Amino acid sequence: MDLNTITEVLRPAEPEAVKNWHSGYAWLAGGTWLFSEPQIATHTLIDIESFNWPSLVASPEGLEIAATCKVIELDRFTPPPEWKAAQLFRKCCRSFLASFKIWNEATVGGNIVMSLPAGPMISLTAALEGICKLWPRNEASREVPVADFVTGNHANALAPGELLRSIFLPASALKKNYAFRRFTLTHLGRSEALLIGTRCPERGEFVLTVTASTLRPVQLRFETVPAAETLKNALDQAAPFELYLDDVHGSPGHRQHLTYYFAEQIRQELSA
Ligand SMILES: Cc1cc2nc3c(=O)[nH]c(=O)nc-3n(C[C@H](O)[C@H](O)[C@H](O)COP(=O)(O)OP(=O)(O)OC[C@H]3O[C@@H](n4cnc5c(N)ncnc54)[C@H](O)[C@@H]3O)c2cc1C
Known part of the structure; x- marks a missing residue:
């Protein structure tokens, strides 16, 4: 969309060229979000591709x-x-x-x-x-x-x-084994839950990262693949019910259900 509040687009060669930062400035990357809705508080875009x-x-x-x-x-x-x-x-x-x-x-x-x-x-x-x-x-x-x-x-x-x-x-981390689980309410829809587990092939360390279902990433780290009950208890501690997102793409209850369901699947897959 046209952003009719923008009065200037800067293309500096380096960040230091922007001497002072003012409210109303925004860094511009791909612009896919910036140009997807009105930016009434923004008057200057600074293109970082330059x-x-x-x-x-x-x-x-x-x-x-x-x-x-x-x-x-x-x-x-x-x-x-x-x-x-x-x-x-x-x-x-x-x-x-x-x-x-x-x-x-x-x-x-x-x-x-x-x-x-x-x-x-x-x-x-x-x-x-x-x-x-x-x-x-x-x-x-x-x-x-x-x-x-x-x-x-x-x-x-x-x-x-x-x-x-x-x-x-x-x-x-790139050398680790991994397991991936994702759910969307509609085909090609926004993620309702996206969980990734990794396991170190040498030391056996297990890391579970919960995203999309919670307001922010939740990461759990264990020296080895934990027992099902241990993983569930750790999730209970790290992600209380209030941390689950509530929007049109999924209710907190469903997101929490998916999180426990996928976490256990990932645990089993990486135990093998
Ligand atoms: C149809 C559609 C579907 C989308 N689906 C998703 C989705 O599934 N998940 C999702 O997360 N998003 C989604 N988006 C939102 C958005 O397109 C993405 O988040 C995209 O990755 C934003 O990247 P961009 O480079 O276009 O950012 P921009 O639009 O250029 O910038 C986004 C924000 O980040 C700031 N910014 C950008 N780069 C930097 C930087 N290096 N340092 C500091 N600040 C910076 C900008 O100032 C701005 O506030 C969707 C958008 C559309 C239009």
Whole structure:
């Protein structure tokens, strides 16, 4: 849609070129959300594509995903064979309530910064133990695990004007075995629950990441695959009923039911 409150679009070569941050400024990534509804509080868009950050940088240590990496680029990435859990990229890219038209423009960083419960790039990068690199204004860069970056429905750890620069996925997480479960009320609908479990092939560590059903990611970590009762008790503790999302895509009761159901399936699958 046309945003008739926007009076200026800036395309700086680097973030430092934006000397002062004013209310009414917004970073522009793919624009798929920004241009999907009126932005009455915004008058200036600052296009971050002009920073020309390399989208995907793979190394023996892991994968650095620029915030500006398009969802379609992540979908098409060819990982080294030992990064078994990179198969989750395609599954999560296909977990949007959106068609290829959105994927072609939407960025990984834009999805994480939106911090919606059904943000599939949040599910992916939280499950793969991603670390967000944040660039505050006029301060040193800082790092926050994706699982802690999202603090609620459309709420996160960013201060005004702070940039999400990249997300780093460690090779140790990419080499893990994984199990994926997702439910939508309608075919190709918005995720009602999206759970990912991972298990370290060497040490046996089990990590369960719950997203979409809860207001923010919930991550449980065990030294080995826990007993069913232990996992259920840990979920009870980490995700009280108030943490389950209530919207047209699912009731809290149904989301909680799916969460326990899928968590147990994942536990059994990764026990094998
Ligand atoms: C039809 C349709 C279906 C959709 N389905 C889903 C869905 O299933 N799940 C979902 O989560 N979303 C969905 N969305 C919302 C949105 O398209 C996605 O969240 C998308 O990934 C946002 O990325 P973007 O690059 O387009 O962000 P933009 O629209 O450019 O920006 C989104 C917000 O993030 C800020 N921002 C972007 N990048 C940065 C950065 N690097 N640092 C700091 N701030 C930044 C912007 O200022 C803005 O506030 C949908 C949208 C549409 C139109």
